[in-house]
Amino acid sequence: MAFRTRLAPSPTGDPHVGTAYQALFGKLWAVKNGGSFILRIEDTDRERSNPRHEKAIIDCLKWLGLTWDEGPDIGGPKGPYRQSERLPIYRKHVDMLLSQGHAYSCFCTRERLETARQEQLARGDSNRGYDGLCRNIPHEEAQMRIAAGEPHVVRMKTPTEGECVFTDLLRGEIRKEWSTVDDQVILKSDGFPTYHLAVVVDDHLMEITHIIRGEEWINSVPKHVLLYGMFGWTPPVFCHLPLLRNPDKSKLSKRKNPTSIQYYRRAGFLPEALLNYLGMMGWSMPEGVEKFTFNEMVPHFELSDIRLGGPVFDLDKLRWLNARYIREDYTPETLLPVLSEWALNPPYIESVLRVVGDRMETLGDWARLSAMFFSDSTDPSPETLEANGLDAEGVKELFQVSLWYLEEGVEQWNEEGIRAVFEKLSQEFGIKPRDMNAPFYGALCGAKVGPPLYAGMAVLGPDLSRRRIHCAIEALGGISGKRQKALEKKYGRG
């Protein structure tokens, strides 16, 4: 049987380096075995999914050279490859489970579930999860309530005793008591499937042979195994990759490390270097070779050689590798087109000129005035990050909240959208824009003065802008975990 691996990202945020990491190993395995690599977009979360993110994911993967044989953009024999376009398929399978008594309708409200969760937490229950209230509602009653238009979800019936045994390619046998697995929702009240149902149905229908994904999914494998059994299908091989980590060893997160592939691209990293770097996370070439391409990996790659300790994503080493590529693989002649594609092209230079042009007295002022648009970080000194009426803590809070607003509040990254965010911030903090914006010049330009803030940020783009604000927070000493939590609460953030 032909090998088929897949990457199944959900378009709910910026393209994550962890996604590229899984794509790399997934594609490697397919290519090595003469199989196919499939891209499937898991957009079953209606609130958070966004076509803009899907486009960004596709762009970034292509930039890294991680292309696919079948996917939403190019189609293929097992499509559609976007879950939101497969709703009838899921409905059919849910009905199958329902009619066979493997699943049931649940009418519990979100409020009841939330209260129950709180109570479990308060009681210190070891077994949390759905309490099974609706599990024994007679079929006829359920039908009547559904006919009456009562909102409901569908849950799968999980065994109450015994244990689930499954095999992970890297870890061997893994066991989990069924009593620790609750009745998972498989169909939401909006008619969309949850991850658990969709992933099983699609992996089967798309004839995926190896599921290569992050370790965070191990605990839900029993649910998936159960679903495979209910449908009478044979599960594919499970292979859970270690999670990329922050320097403090927690799961890689944008709060502690740049995680967006777009950031790395915009900051001037080469795709071949980033891909190479990901290849040395948990895996290595023979003889300690550190610089290698995808094609060089193929003959040596074995899934079973992957180390399980979660590797820390080390920016320093990535920079070193990137430098090697620039030094060893490029000449002035070949570097120029790369530089042009990156930022040194007429459209971008023109957009920079639009914000710095009026400030030039001679043409020679161009480089100095434009430098911030052609670099990664700015290394702001604490003095440039001062604001009238705010102490350092206040500035950090301001920066943090601006980051949140900039992430969510700007659908279109342009001057007007950014202005709106800053006006909101100004009201929120009760500070005049002039005073409030001062530290942002420090963060964004690395100096107390610079081109107009909003227009400048619009040119700089979201990835570099956010990164610089984030670095400014760090330059001021950072925000403690406790303080972060308090701020999240204060500003209604999750």
Add this chain to the structure above:
RNA sequence: GACCCCAUCGUCCAGUGGUUAGGACACCGGCCUUUCACGCCGGUAACACGGGUUCGAACCCCGUUGGGGUCGCCA
């Protein structure tokens, strides 16, 4: 808290019963050099702990500790 996973220098990897525990990043010296970078030479630095198994454990088993993940109508 319960469950699941993991455990070699600060970091990334090598090492799968017998090694002075190796390489790379970072760091510290020195050399090269008009500066810096590169390059070269050298250095600091690790098998988490405790029990087994064995003639012999970084490597196998058990426990402890530590770290991570999961406990959503998010994926």
